Amino acid sequence: MELLEAIRQRRAVRDYLPDAVDDITLDALLHAAVQAPSAVDSQPWRFVVVRRRAMLDRIAREAKAWRLRLEQSAELxxxxxxxxxxxxxxxxxxxxIAAVQESPWMVEDCSLAAQNLMxxxxxxxxxxxxxGLAQDYLRSHAGRELLGIPEQWVPVAPxxxxxxxAHVEGHGRREPQVRWIDEPR
Ligand SMILES: Cc1cc2nc3c(=O)[nH]c(=O)nc-3n(C[C@H](O)[C@H](O)[C@H](O)COP(=O)(O)O)c2cc1C
Incomplete structure (x- = not known):
């Protein structure tokens, strides 16, 4: 697929078949993730991959309960x-995707890796x-312990x-709003 076509087609998917994601495919995605740029080339990303069904369900349950305790938005x-x-x-x-240590650019670095992966x-x-709803839980002591995330890793992007x-149709985007600063024509 052309890169621009992938950028246009990528959409948040919220309905999945139960079929597993195989090792070779995951490996290709992780290698794409680490091609991302990072501040001072620090490549701070580390990855935890979970495919065990019972574990995914447990994290989902606990993250949901954790978030419910904090959530202010009535809609959520x-x-x-x-x-x-x-x-x-x-x-x-x-x-x-977790940053190996706190750094001023860890969110930017790991987000770029996440975009490559997606x-x-x-x-x-x-x-x-x-x-994002799972982030607070994954950063908590309980979440780290469940996933075996080392103390110095900071989870950024689940x-x-x-x-x-099914195919997910994009809802489109607003046109870019730009203030151009060009040479006079
Ligand atoms: C930082 C971040 C956190 C997000 N958290 C959630 C989430 O917890 N649950 C969810 O269903 N979608 C989540 N999304 C997906 C967004 O809702 C989605 O990207 C947005 O609505 C635009 O739709 P699109 O990705 O299909 O273009 C998140 C996206 C980002 C970038």
Whole structure:
């Protein structure tokens, strides 16, 4: 797939087939992720990959309960209180991108890796979605312990992956709003 086509086609996918994401595909995505630029070439990203179904469901349950305790938005609370709402949408894989240590650019660096991963997923016909709702839990002591995330790693981007059940139509974007500063013509 052309890069610009992948950029246009990538959409948050929230409905997945149960089929596993194989090692070779995941390996290709992780190698795409690490091609991202990073401040002073620090390459601070580390990855936790979860494919064990029972573990995905447990993280989803605990992250949801954790978030519900903090959530201020009434709209989001309605979702979180719904017993049928799975924060990972039953996706068969989760990749948590974490920074190896606190740095002023860790969010930028790991977000760029996450975007590479999501675009590479799109190229392979996989769906993906960044799950911000799980971030607080993954950074908590309980979340770190459950996933075996080392003390010095800071989880930044939890990305779910899987084969989409259906094509997701994009809702389009507003036109770029730009203040141009050019040479006079
Ligand atoms: C930082 C971040 C956090 C997000 N958190 C969630 C989330 O917790 N749950 C969810 O369903 N989608 C989440 N999304 C996906 C966005 O809702 C989605 O990207 C946005 O609505 C635009 O839609 P598109 O990706 O299909 O173009 C998140 C996206 C980003 C970048």
């Amino acid at each position: 609370r309605v979702h979180l209180e719904n017993p049928g709402f799975h924060v990972f949408y039953n996706a068969p894989a989760l990749v948590v 675009l590479a997923a799109c190229d392979k016909g996989l769906g993906s979605c960044w799950i 990305i779910i992956l899987g084969w989409p059940r």
